[in-house]
Amino acid sequence: MYTQALNARDAVAQPLSAEETAKSAAFQARVDDEQRIEPNDWMPEAYRRTLVRQISQHAHSEIVGMLPEGNWITRAPSLKRKAALLAKVQDEGGHGLYLYAAAETLGVSREEVVDQLLSGKAKYSSIFNYPTLTWADIGAIGWLVDGAAIMNQIPLCRCSYGPYARAMIRICKEESFHQRQGYEIMLTLSAGTAEQKALAQDALNRWWWPCLMMFGPPDGESQHSDASTRWKIKRFSNDQLRQKFVDATVPQAHFLGLTPPDPELAFDEASGHWRFGEIDWEEFRQVLAGNGPCNRDRLRVRRKAHADGAWVREAALAFAEKRRARKADAEKQAA
Amino acid sequence: MPTTSITLSETPLVGTVLRRADDALVLGHRLSEWCGHAPMLEEDIALANVALDLIGQARTLYAYAGEIEGSGHDEDALAFLRDSRQYRNLLLVEQPNGDFAETIVRQFLYAAFADPYWRAMTASTDPRLAEIAAKAEKESAYHLRHAAEWLIRLGDGTQESHHRAAGALEALWIYTGELFEVDAMERAVVETGAAVDPASLRATWDATVDAVLGEATLTRPAGLGVQTGGRSGRHTEHLGHLLAEMQSLPRTYPGATW
Numbered sequence: 001m002y003t004q005a006l007n008a009r010d011a012v013a014q015p016l017s018a019e020e021t022a023k024s025a026a027f028q029a030r031v032d033d034e035q036r037i038e039p040n041d042w043m044p045e046a047y048r049r050t051l052v053r054q055i056s057q058h059a060h061s062e063i064v065g066m067l068p069e070g071n072w073i074t075r076a077p078s079l080k081r082k083a084a085l086l087a088k089v090q091d092e093g094g095h096g097l098y099l100y101a102a103a104e105t106l107g108v109s110r111e112e113v114v115d116q117l118l119s120g121k122a123k124y125s126s127i128f129n130y131p132t133l134t135w136a137d138i139g140a141i142g143w144l145v146d147g148a149a150i151m152n153q154i155p156l157c158r159c160s161y162g163p164y165a166r167a168m169i170r171i172c173k174e175e176s177f178h179q180r181q182g183y184e185i186m187l188t189l190s191a192g193t194a195e196q197k198a199l200a201q202d203a204l205n206r207w208w209w210p211c212l213m214m215f216g217p218p219d220g221e222s223q224h225s226d227a228s229t230r231w232k233i234k235r236f237s238n239d240q241l242r243q244k245f246v247d248a249t250v251p252q253a254h255f256l257g258l259t260p261p262d263p264e265l266a267f268d269e270a271s272g273h274w275r276f277g278e279i280d281w282e283e284f285r286q287v288l289a290g291n292g293p294c295n296r297d298r299l300r301v302r303r304k305a306h307a308d309g310a311w312v313r314e315a316a317l318a319f320a321e322k323r324r325a326r327k328a329d330a331e332k333q334a335a
Numbered sequence: 336m337p338t339t340s341i342t343l344s345e346t347p348l349v350g351t352v353l354r355r356a357d358d359a360l361v362l363g364h365r366l367s368e369w370c371g372h373a374p375m376l377e378e379d380i381a382l383a384n385v386a387l388d389l390i391g392q393a394r395t396l397y398a399y400a401g402e403i404e405g406s407g408h409d410e411d412a413l414a415f416l417r418d419s420r421q422y423r424n425l426l427l428v429e430q431p432n433g434d435f436a437e438t439i440v441r442q443f444l445y446a447a448f449a450d451p452y453w454r455a456m457t458a459s460t461d462p463r464l465a466e467i468a469a470k471a472e473k474e475s476a477y478h479l480r481h482a483a484e485w486l487i488r489l490g491d492g493t494q495e496s497h498h499r500a501a502g503a504l505e506a507l508w509i510y511t512g513e514l515f516e517v518d519a520m521e522r523a524v525v526e527t528g529a530a531v532d533p534a535s536l537r538a539t540w541d542a543t544v545d546a547v548l549g550e551a552t553l554t555r556p557a558g559l560g561v562q563t564g565g566r567s568g569r570h571t572e573h574l575g576h577l578l579a580e581m582q583s584l585p586r587t588y589p590g591a592t593w
């Protein structure tokens with residue numbers, strides 16, 4: 001889930017003209033009526049900005065998210081796992097593509113938002129700043145990270161902005177496949193040798209808390225939730241989604257014979273929820289501030305790929321231009 | 336499952352199938368190294384597609400090689416528990432990715448061969464190989480188109496891309512002769528009708544290479560390259576590193592299932 005509300009607060013809204021106030025009311029009425037807003041419809045500027053930020057952050061997360069898992073493609077332990085992991089990472093690239101396309105419907109180009117990522121101005125999900133140290137991390141990411149993504153993204157399938165909602169429907173189908181695949185890796189490890197089971201527990205220990213952080217700051221501290229909720233971009237609060245994730249995931253961990261690394265984790269009969277311990281929000285802030293274990297590496301790798309590919313993109317453009325010119329010449333000759 | 340390498344009873348048919356399986360796996364592995372690092376997102380996806388096809392081809396070929404070899408070696412034993420001297424792939428496909436031009440030239444030179452190879456193999460007298468070829472042929476047609484289109488773009492793009500493509504062609508050409516090599520072992524399989532004589536594909540390969548290089552405004556190096564050895568396990572230094580990385584887990588945790 002790649003949609004932590006993280007960025008700086010929007011500039012203070014300017015007072016609206018009478019005409020804008022009327023448009024704005026009509027817009028809100030459509031949203032309240034659960035109608036989809038489409039690219040050519042009138043929308044408040046702040047709505048557009050919020051969506052551009054959220055969709056492009058989400059797209060960047062898919063792209064940066066290719067790196068930690070890509071780290072194991074060449075070391076996957078069987079040909080079946082190798083093919084499945086490569087296909088998964090490829091899917092994430094596809095998610096990035098749909099999401100950049102959805103952002104483009106709001107009037108920003110892919111180049112523009114990618115530049116914001118590379119310059120460090122745009123954020124991406126904090127989770128991808130953690131390293132994949134063993135093969136079990138590939139299982140843990142599929143199970144937990146894709147699992148958390150689904151929790152967050154299923155409600156986005158009903159997001160008021162049509163192109164985003166439609167992209168999410170497509171993406172969610174693939175994310176749930178990834179989640180099952182990751183869990184299946186964990187099942188295999190947990191049922192394997194003592195060493196493999198230890199790898200699985202170690203991966204859970206390292207990914208558990210960062211996954212809980214994926215849902216963003218606790219309610220009340222989140223900067224964008226109010227407007228996003230009114231606009232039906234966001235339908236559940238960070239804490240609600242986090243609780244849903246914990247409730248779904250703890251029994252899955254127990255089924256694997258693994259223990260989440262939280263001594264305070266306990267089932268509360270009265271509410272039917274799993275209660276969990278305090279999240280280390282200082283760690284979260286550090287990761288967001290660029291001081292996570294892999295922030296620097298992730299950006300360096302993205303920048304290098306972009307810089308190394310510049311001559312290829314230029315060649316493709318130059319060739320397309322030559323081909324156009326030749327075609328035009330040929331048509332002129334024929335005329 | 337032992338961590339030491341397996342020993343194979345390599346009949347001519349097993350050896351011939353392993354050569355194709357190793358080509359596909361090693362090249363698929365190389366292409367998979369691009370994932371997340373390509374010049375544009377569309378190519379991350381396209382190169383992964385090609386890699387997935389090749390890994391898929393390798394899997395069916397290994398499965399078949401294991402069956403006819405008959406000592407219970409599955410696809411993973413064949414991929415992960417043979418060392419570089421037991422690998423039978425072309426030297427061309429194990430060459431490092433280099434820049435995008437090197438990857439595209441390597442891909443093009445191979446695909447211009449693999450595409451007619453699999454098409455011809457659909458007439459194999461061995462029904463399993465004919466079946467594998469029928470699928471591989473569809474995939475390799477796309478692989479060839481993808482590589483040829485890029486080679487033309489790079490050759491006829493900017494000065495820099497032309498220069499890089501020409502350099503890559505010059506560097507990789509030395510491995511082209513091996514594509515058409517036939518030894519006594521493979522000759523025996525060709526004679527049964529189960530495999531195609533690689534040398535018989537030379538004219539088709541020449542025609543494809545000439546047409547695409549012409550459009551790409553690139554000059555074809557003279558003759559064919561002379562470096563060979565992959566088919567008998569005498570590789571370049573690069574394969575050992577590739578295998579060390581690829582095989583690390585199965586060799587570190589003997590007997591584990593993943």
Ligand SMILES: [Fe+2]
Pocket residue numbers: 062091092095171175
């Ligand atoms: Fe995704």
Ligand SMILES: [Fe+2]
Pocket residue numbers: 092146174175178
């Ligand atoms: Fe995913």
